[in-house]
Amino acid sequence: MNAFQEKLYEHHSQVFTMDADLYQARTKFQDVLIFENRLFGRVLVLDGVVQLTERDNHIYHEMIAHVPLMAHGAAKRVLIIGGGDGGTLKEVLKHPVERVVLVEIDDDVIELSKRFFPQVSDGAFEDRRVTLVIRDGVEYVTQAEAKFDAVIVDSTDPIGPGEQLFTTAFYERCRNLLRPGGMIALQSGAPFYNPEQLDSVCSRLARSFHAVRPFLAPVPTYAGGMLALVAGGEDHKALRPPIKALREQFDRLRPNTGYYTPEIHRAAFTLAPAFTPAPKRLAKPERPPLPDQLVPLTILSKINESLR
Known part of the structure; x- marks a missing residue:
């Protein structure tokens, strides 16, 4: 086989x-x-x-789209960088947005996704609110004059075409395209295997956004089953609104989600995507590790501080 x-x-x-x-x-x-x-x-x-x-893509797409849009509450214009499969676009269009610009560098990915994964986009590319731009994402955010309420970076990992979408300069350009109250969301890999990437993304985003908070999406086909996503905005509380506000908005939209709910929205920020490394082998195996030997990664302290 x-x-x-x-x-x-x-x-x-x-x-x-x-x-x-x-x-x-x-x-x-x-x-x-x-x-x-x-x-x-x-x-x-x-x-x-x-x-x-096909089986679990909706978890990622729902979390990267609905978390920033539900938190914003009134997004009308959304920019998606990457996302050529159309899954994030489909979720964004479940909100009362007026215009969505999707910028994808590789038009072959779009065509192949339509051909082999039609249910992922489910006709989203044909929606009249969508403007499709085949272009390098960095070039677009550098030259664009339009303003948006949310920017969603649905990129591959920071290798190959996606590498340039993980820089401080790119995040700053995205920030310049946001209206007051605007938010950004992006993926940051599997934190168990690559905690340095999450730490780096949070640090770089923090140079442009007052509030930066990572959250988790459990996607079985990603290594370790836990994907780190990161949201940025003007205020920490705005990224994780009260459950009552989220429920009221969710009931109005009824966006037909398979995973996202208001409760999961808040819980995803509580389950901090940082993992304590295994304690080093000790000279005397019977001696248990002391509490201070189990200090989480540096990003955990940042997360805990933001949750206060």
Whole structure:
């Protein structure tokens, strides 16, 4: 039986059976592999890294879209950088937005997603409120004059085409495109395997946004099953509104979500995406580790401070 092995992190990999090989080629920017797996359905792989599956993509898309838009409460204009599969776009369009601009560098990803994963976008690209721009995301935010209520960076990991979307300069340009009260949301990888990336993203965002808070999305097909997302805005409390306000807005929208709820919105920020490293081996195995040997990563202190 054929199998695909993802080797994103050193000393760890995950394997998917390839029950059917559907597509394999290289676009102008990246290698693309699409195959069928009996558990997760169709799987999209870019440059050797799993991007989405039919079974669990909605968790990621709902969390990266609904958290900033529900927190904002009145977003009318939204900018999506990346997201060529259309899943985040579909979720954004469940809100009463007036215009959504989606900027994708690789138009082949859009066409392949429409062909092999039509239910992910579910016709979102044809919505009259959508403007599709095939362009480098950094170039767009540098030259754009339009203002937005929310910016969602639905990018790959900081390798290949996605690398330039994780810089301080890029975040500052995104901030300049936001209206007062505007928010940003982006993904920051699996924090268990790469805590330095999350720490770096939070630190860089904090140079442009007064409030920066990471939150979790449990996506089984991402390494470790826990994906770190990060939201930024003008106020910490605005990113995590009172449950009553979230419920009232959710009841008005009824956005037909499979995972996101107001309760999950607040809980995702409470479950801080920082993991205590295993204690070092001690000379005397019977001696238990002291509490101060289990100090979490530096980002946890920042998170705890923001939650006060």
